[in-house]
Amino acid sequence: MRLVRFVEFGKKIICVGRNYAAHAKELGNAIPDEKPLVFLKPATAYITQGKFIRLPPDCNELHHEVELGVVIEKPGKNITLSSALDHVGGYVLCLDMTARDIQTKLKAKGAPWELAKAFDTSCPVGDFIPKDRVPDPDNIQLWCKVNGQPRQDGNTKDMIFRVPQILSYISQYFTLEAGDLILTGTPEGVGPVKPGDTIEAGMSVNDFKMTFKVQ
Ligand SMILES: CC(=O)CC(=O)C(=O)O
Numbered sequence: 001m002r003l004v005r006f007v008e009f010g011k012k013i014i015c016v017g018r019n020y021a022a023h024a025k026e027l028g029n030a031i032p033d034e035k036p037l038v039f040l041k042p043a044t045a046y047i048t049q050g051k052f053i054r055l056p057p058d059c060n061e062l063h064h065e066v067e068l069g070v071v072i073e074k075p076g077k078n079i080t081l082s083s084a085l086d087h088v089g090g091y092v093l094c095l096d097m098t099a100r101d102i103q104t105k106l107k108a109k110g111a112p113w114e115l116a117k118a119f120d121t122s123c124p125v126g127d128f129i130p131k132d133r134v135p136d137p138d139n140i141q142l143w144c145k146v147n148g149q150p151r152q153d154g155n156t157k158d159m160i161f162r163v164p165q166i167l168s169y170i171s172q173y174f175t176l177e178a179g180d181l182i183l184t185g186t187p188e189g190v191g192p193v194k195p196g197d198t199i200e201a202g203m204s205v206n207d208f209k210m211t212f213k214v215q
């Protein structure tokens with residue numbers, strides 16, 4: 001399967017939240033203790049470079065969250081920790097665009113987050129990077145700038161749950177299929193963007209950079 005074109009296969013997007021203690025703290029959230037916090041986005045959330053990020057209805061505070069994305073190649077269920085990385089085909093840089101004001105209201109009601117997290121264009125992704133070019137997914141620098149101003153600069157070594165733990169855990173609930181994308185959570189420094197802004201994000205693998213505009 002040509003994972004380079006994984007976005008076109010339209011598989012599911014499984015996201016982990018609050019996976020960096022400093023980010024959980026900046027939003028006043030509890031740090032997950034035993035299990036990752038998990039939510040989903042539909043395949044209609046994907047956009048690739050050249051497409052615009054659009055605010056969902058009733059959103060007045062859209063936030064960027066830069067994240068490492070893991071692309072599944074080998075399907076699996078109840079994946080073990082020791083075999084987890086065998087299921088990975090490669091990695092992509094992602095933005096988990098979040099309607100923070102809507103999320104805050106949903107959280108207060110104890111309601112699910114989909115309207116804040118899973119709307120169309122909420123998952124901008126960069127180019128696919130095969131895993132043989134990523135020596136250590138647990139030591140990747142991730143950064144994000146808005147209109148040239150630095151906002152986020154973190155490293156995947158600070159993730160609470162590492163890639164094998166995440167894959168092993170979520171595969172107990174969801175069968176992982178080739179082309180599925182796993183977002184691994186964002187480091188601190190999330191913040192607002194508005195129409196007209198330019199978001200640039202990058203990671204230390206291949207000095208990868210991507211740019212998206214908010215419309
Ligand atoms: C508070 C959040 O929105 C959780 C999340 O997505 C994260 O990356 O952390």
Ligand SMILES: [Mg+2]
Nearest residue numbers: 065096185186
């Ligand atoms: Mg996130």
